[in-house]
Amino acid sequence: xxxxxxxxxxxxxxxxxxxxxxxxxxxxxxxxxxxxxxxxxxxxxxxxxxxxxxxxxxxxxxxxxxxxxxxxxxxxxxxxxxxxxxxxxxxxxxxxxxxxxxxxxxxxxxxxxxxxxxxxxxxxxxxxxxxxxxxxxxxxxxxxxxxxxxxxxxxxxxxxxxxxxxxxxxxxxxxxxxxxxxxxxxxxxxxxx
Amino acid sequence: xxxxxxxxxxxxxxxxxxxxxxxxxxxxxxxxxxxxxxxxxxxxxxxxxxxxxxxxxxxxxxxxxxxxxxxxxxxxxxxxxxxxxxxxxxxxxxxxxxxxxxxxxxxxxxxxxxxxxxxxxxxxxxxxxxxxxxxxxxxxxxxxxxxxxxxxxxxxxxxxxxxxxxxxxxxxxxxxxxxxxxxxxxxxxxxxxxxxxxxx
Amino acid sequence: xxxxxxxxxxxxxxxxxxxxxxxxxxxxxxxxxxxxxxxxxxxxxxxxxxxxxxxxxxxxxxxxxxxxxxxxxxxxxxxxxxxxxxxxxxxxxxxxxxxxxxxxxxxxxxxxxxxxxxxxxxxxxxxxxxxxxxxxxxxxxxxxxxxxxxxxxxxxxxxxxxxxxxxxxxxxxxxxxxxxxxxxxxxxxxxx
Numbered sequence: 001x002x003x004x005x006x007x008x009x010x011x012x013x014x015x016x017x018x019x020x021x022x023x024x025x026x027x028x029x030x031x032x033x034x035x036x037x038x039x040x041x042x043x044x045x046x047x048x049x050x051x052x053x054x055x056x057x058x059x060x061x062x063x064x065x066x067x068x069x070x071x072x073x074x075x076x077x078x079x080x081x082x083x084x085x086x087x088x089x090x091x092x093x094x095x096x097x098x099x100x101x102x103x104x105x106x107x108x109x110x111x112x113x114x115x116x117x118x119x120x121x122x123x124x125x126x127x128x129x130x131x132x133x134x135x136x137x138x139x140x141x142x143x144x145x146x147x148x149x150x151x152x153x154x155x156x157x158x159x160x161x162x163x164x165x166x167x168x169x170x171x172x173x174x175x176x177x178x179x180x181x182x183x184x185x186x187x188x189x190x191x192x193x
Numbered sequence: 194x195x196x197x198x199x200x201x202x203x204x205x206x207x208x209x210x211x212x213x214x215x216x217x218x219x220x221x222x223x224x225x226x227x228x229x230x231x232x233x234x235x236x237x238x239x240x241x242x243x244x245x246x247x248x249x250x251x252x253x254x255x256x257x258x259x260x261x262x263x264x265x266x267x268x269x270x271x272x273x274x275x276x277x278x279x280x281x282x283x284x285x286x287x288x289x290x291x292x293x294x295x296x297x298x299x300x301x302x303x304x305x306x307x308x309x310x311x312x313x314x315x316x317x318x319x320x321x322x323x324x325x326x327x328x329x330x331x332x333x334x335x336x337x338x339x340x341x342x343x344x345x346x347x348x349x350x351x352x353x354x355x356x357x358x359x360x361x362x363x364x365x366x367x368x369x370x371x372x373x374x375x376x377x378x379x380x381x382x383x384x385x386x387x388x389x390x391x392x393x
Numbered sequence: 394x395x396x397x398x399x400x401x402x403x404x405x406x407x408x409x410x411x412x413x414x415x416x417x418x419x420x421x422x423x424x425x426x427x428x429x430x431x432x433x434x435x436x437x438x439x440x441x442x443x444x445x446x447x448x449x450x451x452x453x454x455x456x457x458x459x460x461x462x463x464x465x466x467x468x469x470x471x472x473x474x475x476x477x478x479x480x481x482x483x484x485x486x487x488x489x490x491x492x493x494x495x496x497x498x499x500x501x502x503x504x505x506x507x508x509x510x511x512x513x514x515x516x517x518x519x520x521x522x523x524x525x526x527x528x529x530x531x532x533x534x535x536x537x538x539x540x541x542x543x544x545x546x547x548x549x550x551x552x553x554x555x556x557x558x559x560x561x562x563x564x565x566x567x568x569x570x571x572x573x574x575x576x577x578x579x580x581x582x583x584x585x
Contacts, residue, residue, distance in 0.1 A: 028217055080265055084262055117294045147349050273415055
């Protein structure tokens with residue numbers, strides 16, 4: 001396996017095809033949990049954890065069970081169940097193993113089940129026919145891209161809270177416009193790979 | 194609340210996109226054209242109504258401890274059905290909506306309605322709630338798709354409006370255009386709602 | 394303990410009901426889906442190689458040799474008019490901006506490109522997605538397979554040059570790479 005290929009996958013997942021700003025995956029937490037940098041960072045870490053783990057498990061399930069038995073049409077239902085139970089397991093595990101970590105991430109974990117970035121990532125990995133190593137690299141890249149976008153966005157929103165915004169645009173509208181401007185900045189990465 | 198009022202609720206007052214801001218991923222991703230927006234809206238409506246109906250029918254049989262996984266299974270089943278039927282009978286739409294058909298599963302709007310409405314109401318009301326929310330979602334998606342297609346490609350539903358001389362603002366159909374257009378539309382919606390409230 | 398078993402059973406019941414429903418509807422739609430997909434591919438092959446009346450995939454041994462030799466080649470069909478081979482339709486997948494771009498290239502036995510068609514892509518709407526336009530695809534028509542095709546950003550001045558799509562050089566390169574792979578495959582393996 002050449003490392004060049006893996007590096008391209010990683011960079012393109014973080015910057016060029018950023019999950020939030022160009023693929024539109026994970027918009028709900030992106031808009032919902034981005035009022036403060038600290039919480040945004042917590043969400044980013046929780047998502048990174050679940051994304052990487054779930055894409056490995058869905059990869060194995062797809063290739064050892066669904067593909068072998070010709071049950072590809074159960075993909076959606078199988079993947080979402082894996083993600084939902086994984087989130088539960090991770091939640092229970094962290095609670096027992098590290099109460100401090102649980103305090104930091106706990107609130108975000110249940111929200112991750114309906115984070116379409118996680119399911120989207122699992123499906124994209126299968127569609128692109130990545131092997132296991134590529135899947136892992138792509139997942140880490142996607143997760144870093146998500147965390148990067150949400151933390152940067154939270155940084156801007158913290159300052160935005162102090163700005164004088166027209167009444168009708170306060171709250172979500174101005175947040176969306178901000179995200180649009182960030183997305184323009186990320187378009188600049190297009191020529192990178 | 195009467196059945197008709199339940200239905201009307203989702204259209205304007207609690208519009209899933211403009212007021213509740215739910216289901217943002219497909220909203221932003223597939224609204225590059227009016228046609229795709231409408232198709233996504235209708236597909237979501239179908240899943241929403243069916244899932245609401247089944248959840249409401251089974252509301253006394255599903256223990257509350259396992260309600261979330263049960264709802265997810267029910268929703269995923271309908272999404273897979275839509276996926277299959279669109280693949281078989283509407284292959285062009287299937288191709289252009291792509292990844293976002295399976296992702297209807299994680300549209301928070303659907304799980305949200307199942308949890309907060311269908312699990313507590315009769316089947317008839319659950320259906321009217323699903324229809325109202327679904328149509329509210331669909332018209333907002335179609336509007337957003339139309340605005341982006343009009344500015345970004347100079348056409349609506351694939352029909353050219355401005356003719357050859359029009360230089361489209363391509364940015365509107367690129368990702369940033371989705372955020373900008375939705376942000377401005379939500380702003381206008383807020384402004385109109387406030388004006389109406391002030392007049393009333 | 395008893396409660397857990399009960400909850401598990403209810404969940405099992407719901408999931409098995411879901412599996413049955415999906416299994417049945419899969420059985421009901423799979424035939425149509427395959428027919429629709431097959432028809433779409435047949436129509437696309439006909440578009441890029443209009444002279445052919447019907448298409449057959451290459452014989453297994455030769456096909457496997459080609460497919461194993463280059464993982465970017467997906468399908469190779471020979472186009473027949475009556476008993477004679479009039480050309481080939483070659484499907485390739487090359488990385489573009491948003492994922493693989495699948496292109497079918499039609500090449501006549503005389504070594505001319507008879508047409509190309511972008512059949513599957515996830516490129517940006519309004520930019521890369523314009524690769525499916527007839528205007529872009531027709532540029533490849535009648536090019537000779539002996540020379541490599543290159544992408545330029547201005548009006549092409551030499552033969553075998555393609556003008557890139559505005560704002561979508563990566564997509565234009567991906568399509569052209571696909572056509573070049575098909576071209577080389579024809580030169581090295583099929584024309585002899």
